[in-house]
Structures are given as C-alpha cells and as structure tokens.
Amino acid sequence: MKKFDTILSACMLCPRGCRVNRLEGEKGFCQGGARAKVASHNSHFGEEPPISGSRGSGTIFFSGCTLHCLFCQNYPISQLREGREVSTPQLVRMMLLLQKNGCHNLNLVTPTHFVPQILEAIQQAAIEGFKLPIVYNTSGYETMETLKQLEGVVSVYLPDLKYGNDKAGADISGVRDYFTFAGPAIKEMYRQVGNLKVDKKGVAQSGLIVRHLVLPDDLSTTGEVLRFLADNVSLDVTVSLMAQYFPAHQAQFHPELNRRVTAREYCKTVKLAQVLGLHNLFIQEISEF
Numbered sequence: 003m004k005k006f007d008t009i010l011s012a013c014m015l016c017p018r019g020c021r022v023n024r025l026e027g028e029k030g031f032c033q034g035g036a037r038a039k040v041a042s043h044n045s046h047f048g049e050e051p052p053i054s055g056s057r058g059s060g061t062i063f064f065s066g067c068t069l070h071c072l073f074c075q076n077y078p079i080s081q082l083r084e085g086r087e088v089s090t091p092q093l094v095r096m097m098l099l100l101q102k103n104g105c106h107n108l109n110l111v112t113p114t115h116f117v118p119q120i121l122e123a124i125q126q127a128a129i130e131g132f133k134l135p136i137v138y139n140t141s142g143y144e145t146m147e148t149l150k151q152l153e154g155v156v157s158v159y160l161p162d163l164k165y166g167n168d169k170a171g172a173d174i175s176g177v178r179d180y181f182t183f184a185g186p187a188i189k190e191m192y193r194q195v196g197n198l199k200v201d202k203k204g205v206a207q208s209g210l211i212v213r214h215l216v217l218p219d220d221l222s223t224t225g226e227v228l229r230f231l232a233d234n235v236s237l238d239v240t241v242s243l244m245a246q247y248f249p250a251h252q253a254q255f256h257p258e259l260n261r262r263v264t265a266r267e268y269c270k271t272v273k274l275a276q277v278l279g280l281h282n283l284f285i286q287e288i289s290e291f
C-alpha cells in the first residue's frame with residue numbers, strides 16, 4: 003500500500019482528483035479530512051440475502067460522499083455528513099465488535115474517500131484476530147489506482163452502476179464523468195473477485211454484485227447499464243435490480259424525480275435483463291399504485 007500520508011497529502015483517492023492536503027486541514031469535494039468519519043456501525047439485515055445472511059452484515063457507514071445525487075436515499079449521512087471522526091484504534095474496535103456480534107462480513111458503506119484509513123485499521127484488526135470477509139459497498143465512482151490498493155483485501159465488491167452514460171450522472175449526481183470511471187471500475191472489480199460465490203448457507207464469500215437503482219422515466223438509463231454488463235462484464239455477473247426508489251433529499255424540487263417507480267417500469271427492466279441473458283438477478287417485489 004502506498005504510504006497513508008502520501009495519499010492524503012495530495013488526495014487523488016477518487017476521480018475528482020482534488021489534490022488537497024487533507025493532513026493539513028484542506029478539504030476537497032467530499033469534505034473528508036485526515037481521520038475517517040463514521041455515522042454508525044451495526045448489524046444490518048436489509049442488504050441482498052447473501053450479504054445479510056441470517057446474522058446480519060456488519061456495516062460501517064462512512065460520512066460524506068464523492069457524489070452529490072439529487073435523490074440521495076441516505077443524504078443525512080452522505081450530504082449533511084452526520085457522524086463523528088474516529089481514530090484508527092476506534093475503527094479497529096468497531097470492526098472487532100461487529101465480528102464479535104456474529105456478523106457474516108464487514109460491510110464498508112461509502113468507503114472510497116477513507117480507503118487509506120480503512121486499510122490501516124483492517125491491518126491492525128487482523129493482528130487482533132479480525133477475519134471477516136470484507137464487502138466494499140461503493141457508488142462505483144472509483145479510480146483504478148484506489149481499486150488496486152484493495153486487491154486481495156476485499157472479498158465482495160458491492161458497487162452501484164447508477165447510469166450507463168456520463169450525461170445522466172451530470173444531470174442527477176453532480177459529476178461529469180460518472181460512467182467513464184464506473185464502467186472500467188466494475189470491470190476491474192470483476193477481474194479481481196469474479197462471480198459471486200456463496201457458502202452452504204447461501205452467504206457470500208467472494209465475488210461481485212452490481213446494484214442498479216431504477217429511477218422514474220428511465221432517468222437511470224437502465225438499458226445502457228444492463229447492456230454494458232451483458233456485453234462488457236459477463237452474463238454470469240450478479241445484478242441487483244432495485245425498485246425501492248423514493249423521492250428524498252432534493253428530489254421534490256425536480257418533478258421528473260418526484261415520484262416512485264411504477265410496477266410497470268420496474269418489470270420492464272427485469273424483462274430486459276432477462277432478454278439480454280443476465281440470469282443472476284436479485285429482484286425486489288413492488289406493489290402497483
């Protein structure tokens with residue numbers, strides 16, 4: 003791993019490439035500092051079945067984000083940056099506690115802007131007996147350099163692929179090059195960990211699960227996302243098609259985002275995935291309204 007101080011003194015952890023000196027108190031787009039900032043750490047049962055299993059996924063929610071999605075479903079943590087700064091020993095204790103509580107894995111939620119701090123904590127936790135599989139739960143907006151630091155450490159990649167082109171990301175998530183980076187990032191994750199592998203109880207041990215939140219009026223450019231996965235990743239890749247969108251954060255000020263997805267819209271995306279040959283799908287139930 004490149005030295006912790008070197009990375010944070012001219013931060014290039016994500017594609018924003020702010021080059022700020024976070025060790026000296028400078029802040030980039032994500033507002034992340036020298037220490038990791040954590041909103042919560044607990045057992046979580048709302049992830050895909052192989053991630054939550056029967057005993058829950060050990061989530062650590064990091065505060066702040068490298069994107070600014072108008073509809074963010076998690077905006078108090080990602081946009082308002084609720085949480086507290088923690089030292090490496092505190093982060094280590096959280097990891098060990100989640101393991102002690104019986105969680106199946108350590109699920110790092112929105113971790114990109116704190117990767118060096120997280121890697122340092124994992125190294126120290128391992129010395130103290132930490133051995134859970136690590137789930138990297140990301141927006142998908144990643145650089146190749148950061149992903150290379152994670153090779154051999156992360157067992158399960160759980161990225162979003164929010165859009166299939168850059169324009170949609172610019173319109174909705176405040177980033178001009180989302181797909182330019184997320185597309186290759188997903189391919190790199192697949193190269194590192196391959197298809198999803200589960201144990202006898204169906205709990206994930208390794209592999210890639212790509213999440214896609216279906217937005218109203220196809221604002222999520224779902225067809226392009228699914229075609230990219232089918233043509234450029236693998237027909238065997240596991241895809242979680244999410245129907246749970248609700249207008250949150252600033253969505254109420256944008257009429258096109260200010261409603262839920264209909265059953266008809268969602269079913270159309272599921273059918274398209276099947277027609278394209280993507281056969282490892284997590285599908286949610288949705289009620290018509």
Ligand code: SF4
Binds near residue numbers: 016019021033034
């Ligand atoms: S992690 Fe934050 S400070 Fe670093 S490049 Fe990305 S947005 Fe900028």
